[in-house]
Amino acid sequence: MSQFKTWFGKKKEAGIPEQLDETNIPKHVAIIMDGNGRWARRRGLPRAAGHHAGMKAIKRVTVAADNIGVEVLSLYSFSTENWKRPRDEVDYLMKLPQEFLALELDELIEKNVRVRMTGWKEGVPAHTLGAVEEAVEKTKNNTGLILNFAFNYGSRMEMMEAVRGIVKAVQSGELTLEQVDEASLESRLQTAGLPDPDLLIRTSGERRISNFMLWQLAYTELIFSDLYWPDFSDEHLYEAILEYQSRNRRFGGL
Numbered sequence: 001m002s003q004f005k006t007w008f009g010k011k012k013e014a015g016i017p018e019q020l021d022e023t024n025i026p027k028h029v030a031i032i033m034d035g036n037g038r039w040a041r042r043r044g045l046p047r048a049a050g051h052h053a054g055m056k057a058i059k060r061v062t063v064a065a066d067n068i069g070v071e072v073l074s075l076y077s078f079s080t081e082n083w084k085r086p087r088d089e090v091d092y093l094m095k096l097p098q099e100f101l102a103l104e105l106d107e108l109i110e111k112n113v114r115v116r117m118t119g120w121k122e123g124v125p126a127h128t129l130g131a132v133e134e135a136v137e138k139t140k141n142n143t144g145l146i147l148n149f150a151f152n153y154g155s156r157m158e159m160m161e162a163v164r165g166i167v168k169a170v171q172s173g174e175l176t177l178e179q180v181d182e183a184s185l186e187s188r189l190q191t192a193g194l195p196d197p198d199l200l201i202r203t204s205g206e207r208r209i210s211n212f213m214l215w216q217l218a219y220t221e222l223i224f225s226d227l228y229w230p231d232f233s234d235e236h237l238y239e240a241i242l243e244y245q246s247r248n249r250r251f252g253g254l
């Protein structure tokens with residue numbers, strides 16, 4: 001019944017729009033959190049200030065998603081291509097998980113949130129990994145919202161690795177060629193065990209996927225917001241979900 005924990009008659013107080021249909025909440029919401037740098041530049045601040053403000057938005061949106069019974073919230077936090085950025089910016093981004101978790105882990109535990117990481121550990125500094133792994137470990141038995149950080153994640157690499165895994169399994173005789181199917185690939189993706197996203201939101205006005213969950217987004221509803229990520233709030237999440245609820249998902253049928 002976690003779905004309705006703040007709902008009955010309390011939508012207004014929680015800022016949840018009355019029209020939101022509680023029987024049609026996307027199970028998995030994924031967000032490409034973009035625009036931190038432009039948010040900062042517009043204010044004459046260093047890019048790091050934008051990333052810091054973006055962290056506050058993560059908190060707001062996580063609470064909002066949890067309130068309406070979203071089951072998985074995937075947040076694209078650092079891509080395999082983001083290593084191309086200047087060293088000081090990368091260093092700052094690698095500090096944010098620690099900072100976020102130092103502030104929020106207790107509340108996440110209290111809210112029964114389960115933290116998960118999708119992405120490669122290789123290359124991520126020990127101090128960053130330590131914080132994330134501690135959060136994953138301390139929340140592993142939680143049964144509420146799955147807060148999935150896509151960190152050092154890229155979809156092409158993910159699919160390539162899955163293909164390698166399949167080829168190996170065929171070579172070793174563990175799988176026959178005929179047995180290779182969608183499930184064999186999916187079980188080898190970083191997102192194994194998670195449902196595909198129902199809704200993808202990208203902020204900042206960019207209308208592209210930037211190597212995020214290319215396989216998993218096959219039938220996902222896409223919503224692009226012109227807001228920079230640090231300006232994104234619970235009300236914007238609810239608006240996006242209202243739009244999602246107005247869409248007709250056909251999955252190739254009629």
Ligand code: IPE
Nearest residue numbers: 033034035036037038077078
């Ligand atoms: C998103 O904001 C955060 C990450 C990619 C880590 P950006 O840093 O990409 O912000 P813009 O796109 O330069 O405004």
Ligand code: IPE
Nearest residue numbers: 032033034076077078079210
């Ligand atoms: C996508 O944003 C990656 C994350 C939000 C972590 P980018 O800012 O890296 O994407 P591009 O380079 O504009 O496509």
Ligand code: MG
Nearest residue numbers: 034035036037
């Ligand atoms: Mg960007």
